[in-house]
Amino acid sequence: LILIGGFVQLLAGFLAFRKYDHLGGSAFLTFSALWSSYGATRIISAAYPSLQNGFAAGAVAFLVLNAFLSILASSFNVVLLCVTLAMELLSVCFLLFTLENLPLPLEIVTLSIFSIICFYGATASLANCMFGKDLLLMGPPLFTAWSSKKDTPDPPPCVCPKSHCTSGLRTIAELLNTGGVCGVPTDTVYALAASCKHPQAIEKVYRIKERPQEKPICIFISNLEQLRAAAPPISPLLWEFMENVYPGGIGCIIQKGEWLKKLGVGAGYSRVGTQDSIMIRVPDLTVLVHLIDMTGPLAITSANPSGEVDSTHHDMVISRLGHKLEGVLCDGESDEVVASTVVNCTKIDEGGITIVREGCIPAGKVMQIFERVKNR
Known part of the structure; x- marks a missing residue:
C-alpha cells in the first residue's frame, strides 16, 4: 500500500x-x-x-x-x-x-x-x-511575496473587452470584420472565431490551435431564418429537426453547396467544412448571437491548443492563446465544461442521423428528438 x-x-x-x-x-x-x-x-x-x-x-x-x-x-x-x-x-x-x-x-x-x-x-x-478549473479547493497561500508591481499587473496580451458592454461587442466585431481571430464565449465552452469573409483568418485559426488541416471547421449563424433565406436544398424532415434542436448545443452536418455564399460565407467557402458537407450551429447565447449579427457567419472551433482540454473561462483563453489572438470577449465562466454534440444529418432522409461526437447534449436525447420529429 x-x-x-x-x-x-x-x-x-x-x-x-x-x-x-x-x-x-x-x-x-x-x-x-x-x-x-x-x-x-x-x-x-x-x-x-x-x-x-x-x-x-x-x-x-x-x-x-x-x-x-x-x-x-x-x-x-x-x-x-x-x-x-x-x-x-x-x-x-x-x-x-x-x-x-x-x-x-x-x-x-x-x-x-x-x-x-x-x-x-x-x-x-x-x-x-x-x-481545467478549480472543482476541488486547494486553499489560499498563507504568505504572499511582496512585489512592487502587484498594484500594476501586466497588461493582457490582447484586447479583452467585457461581453456585457456594447462597446466590447463592437470592438470584437471590428477585429473579426478586419480579418482578426478572437476568443469568444459560446453556450458550451469558449471558442476561437474568424469571419467567413476572411479565409486567411480561418487559416490563422488552424495555426493558432496547431489543428490538423484534415479537421474541418464549422460555422455559427445567429438564427434559423438566416439559413432559410439562403434557400439550401433541405428536406422538410431536416428543417423540422433543426427547428427542434436550434438554438442549442447541437450542431448539424448538412450538404455543402453554393447556397452558403448567399448565407454570407463569402471568400471563406473553401476553408469551412469539407468539400461535401458543413456543420452549422445556432448558439443559445445572446451575446454571441448579437456578435454574429454584427459580423455575419463565423468560423468556429474550440479555444484550446489541439488535443488539450477545452477552455471554460476567458482567463484560460487569454493565458493559453492570448498572445496569438487579436482579442478575447470576456464573459466569465462558461455554462458547460464540454463542447457541443455533433450530428451527421446528410442522410437523414435515407434512414436516420449519426452521432459524430457526443458533447453537452446526450446522444440519447438527440435520438429521442429525431424519433419524435420523424414520427409526426
Missing part, C-alpha cells in the same frame, strides 16, 4: 507539471520518492540489517529537504503545505524506524493523516487538471 501511495503521488506530480505548477510538481515527486523509499526500507531492512545507518542518513537528508519545501509550500496553497508538514512527520517516523525506536501508534496515526491529505491532494489535482 505504501508503494501504491508513492505511485499516486508520482501521478499527481506529473499532473502538476502539466499545469505548469513547478513547485507542486517538484514537491509531489519528492514525496513520491520518500514515500516509496519508506516502503522499500521496511522491506529491505528486514533482510539487510547492516544498511540501517545508511537509511538513517537518508532520512535526515529528507528532513532537511522537506523543511525547505514546507517553507515554499506556505506561499502556494494550504493542501500542499499540509502535505509537506505531514511528510515532515513521516520523515521523523522514517528516522525513528531506522534507529529501531518507532512506536507503532505513532506510525499508524502518521500514515493515516498523510494518506488522507495525499488522497485529497491527488484527487484535487487530477480533477482540476481534467476539467
